[in-house]
Amino acid sequence: MLDTVTGAQTETGSSSVGPARMHGACPICAGAALKHLWQVNGYSIARCQNCSLVFVENIVTPEELNAHYSAWDTSYADDNTDCLTYYYEILRGLIESRYPQRGKILDVGCSAGQFLEVMKGWDCHGNEISPPFATIAQQRFGDSIVTGLFEDYPLQEEYFDVITLQDVFDHLRDPIAVLNKCNSMLKPGGLIVIKVHNISCLYAKVMGSGFYAVMPPTHLFYYDKGTLELALGKTGFQMVDSRFIAHLLRLRIIFYRLASGSRQSLFFRISRWLEGRWLGEAKIKKNLHDIITVMAVKNPA
């Protein structure tokens, strides 16, 4: 599977020089008809004409991503934690409606362990690529937090009841390989939960490349319900739930996002003006269907 990715990775060995290599076909359905959509941050973004997956055509190397995340500004994530808890509580309810008996849960991309903190009564495990965040999570959960890439996470077959990937699945270079690994690690009937941005919401359609989630190389894939269901179906899962859960956001962060990183933008100046004012700190319940949460069950062998 995924010969377009793995084949190219083999070819781009350390001796390889020259222009950036590109996916020749869709990484999910292998369709070869790709329509170029936008050029953003020096990366080309295309839509598969067959399954409608939107993705970064450039094959980004692990070294490139490491360099990108090393320069990552972590202050924003910290800033938003208490708003994220609102979402975590809803997600906990959804998971426990299927797993009232609780069990073993793995949060891939667990950050500082904020979601696991909400999952009291569960046997909590986490994986986090960023050492500063992983260290905080380890202070809470000890050895059950593993620092590093999910590819390097020790494979434990049929070990977990639930695996969650929140705000991480669209960052991954090889989503199919990750889903296959999750499938191996889940018990039969185990649950996978994926939360990502929804490229097919009206807001994304109106904004085009200005949609705040379009930010390569941070986000390499841009999913919707259909492409998530396709990827899950190809890797031994059956999608059982798909929904748009509201998020709480501070008003100043809404304007910050609308600015899409442009300091010249009026939105950016409004967000700066709101900083430290009670109005800017006011929490707004937002649901533009721009975030999709899907749940899928591992198929019986």
Ligand SMILES: [Zn+2]
């Ligand atoms: Zn496709």
